[in-house]
Amino acid sequence: QVQLLQSGAELKTPGASVKVSCKTSGYTFSYYAMHWVRQAPGQGLEWMGWINADNTRTKYSPMFQGRFTITRDPSASTLYMDLNTLTYEDTAIYFCARDVGAPGSPLDYWGQGTLGTVSS
Amino acid sequence: QSVLTQPPSASGTPGQRVTISCSGSSSNIGGNSVNWYQQLPGAAPRLLIYSSNQRPSGVPDRFSGSKSGTSASLAISGLQSDDEADYYCAAWDDSLSGVLFGRGTKLTVL
Numbered sequence: 715q716v717q718l719l720q721s722g723a724e725l726k727t728p729g730a731s732v733k734v735s736c737k738t739s740g741y742t743f744s745y746y747a748m749h750w751v752r753q754a755p756g757q758g759l760e761w762m763g764w765i766n767a768d769n770t771r772t773k774y775s776p777m778f779q780g781r782f783t784i785t786r787d788p789s790a791s792t793l794y795m796d797l798n799t800l801t802y803e804d805t806a807i808y809f810c811a812r813d814v815g816a817p818g819s820p821l822d823y824w825g826q827g828t829l830g831t832v833s834s
Numbered sequence: 835q836s837v838l839t840q841p842p843s844a845s846g847t848p849g850q851r852v853t854i855s856c857s858g859s860s861s862n863i864g865g866n867s868v869n870w871y872q873q874l875p876g877a878a879p880r881l882l883i884y885s886s887n888q889r890p891s892g893v894p895d896r897f898s899g900s901k902s903g904t905s906a907s908l909a910i911s912g913l914q915s916d917d918e919a920d921y922y923c924a925a926w927d928d929s930l931s932g933v934l935f936g937r938g939t940k941l942t943v944l
Contacts, residue, residue, distance in 0.1 A: 818926030
């Protein structure tokens, strides 16, 4: 069965960077685009960006442009996100999600979420 | 960054039918499919409706979706206590070249 297993909770200080991983299994990783979505405490879902299936293109939300990077390692079937220059407003649960196909396709499987806390 | 407009809350009694609206623009809902996600408390989102009106396997037919112009709606019939959750609409936005989410609607079963 399809599974997306994310790395554990992170505690960072303001100005630091965080890297979250999303290890996939149960399907051919290189066939699907992947997204990152975050959810601040008590807030809604916020799309952060996506990477295409063959690792040749990324697109980031303007809200994170310049400090957010998505990468993927086909050999490990794993997706990564890096967010730097953290502020308190980056405290959120970060989700990875699989894209069924072309841009605009639904996100059909989600990771369990990784809590990222920014605190001094 | 623009978002899709949803009512912040909705409610109904068991057995009732409720609808949740989602309003956008020509760059998102008007030109692309709408997907709906259900998020139970403390859980990751779950795909509920895709391509505006299709249900993934395992989603009861009590859930249905529709789209007209730049608006979409999610309908839940035969409301159950287990349906109490947050519901989000989402659509690709051509201007953003990314996904836009609604702010979410909290459904309460009275």
